[in-house]
Amino acid sequence: xxxxxxxxxxxxxxxxxxxxxxxxxxxxxxxxxxxxxxxxxxxxxxxxxxxxxxxxxxxxxxxxxxxxxxxxxxxxxxxxxxxxxxxxxxxxxxxxxxxxxxx
Numbered sequence: 404x405x406x407x408x409x410x411x412x413x414x415x416x417x418x419x420x421x422x423x424x425x426x427x428x429x430x431x432x433x434x435x436x437x438x439x440x441x442x443x444x445x446x447x448x449x450x451x452x453x454x455x456x457x458x459x460x461x462x463x464x465x466x467x468x469x470x471x472x473x474x475x476x477x478x479x480x481x482x483x484x485x486x487x488x489x490x491x492x493x494x495x496x497x498x499x500x501x502x503x504x505x506x
Contacts, residue, residue, distance in 0.1 A: 431500035434472035437465050437485055444469030448487035452498075455480045476500045 433452060437445040446467045453460040456479050465471045478501050484494045 429478070429502055430475040431478050431502055432472065432474050433476055433481070433483070433498070433500055434470070434474075437469045437471065437487070439490070445487055445490070448485055448490075451484045451486075452476065452481045453484075455482060455496075478502050 437448045437450070439445055444465075444467075446465055446469060448465040448469070448471075449462060450465065450471045450473075451460055451462045452473050454477060457477070459477070461473055461476070463471050463473060479499075481498045481500060482494055482496050483498050484492065486492045
């Protein structure tokens with residue numbers, strides 16, 4: 404049950420990952436916080452975002468506060484993966500990054 408809660412928490416993180424965009428650059432952004440089942444931040448987790456159309460993959464690592472950001476992503480559909488020692492690898496497909504239509 405504890406592993407299920409961890410997986411659910413990490414999965415929720417991906418679902419709640421914020422999407423932001425830079426109107427003038429034609430780029431989008433993806434950011435979020437990685438937490439374990441108890442709600443504690445997970446530092447040093449490897450996060451990857453792979454564009455399913457182009458195959459381009461970017462990686463980053465969470466901060467001591469569990470935060471990560473991909474500040475300039477091409478619009479498209481991504482597979483986001485979270486990996487950390489002691490946790491089950493988690494992937495979320497169909498994460499859509501789009502450009503904001505705000506000026």
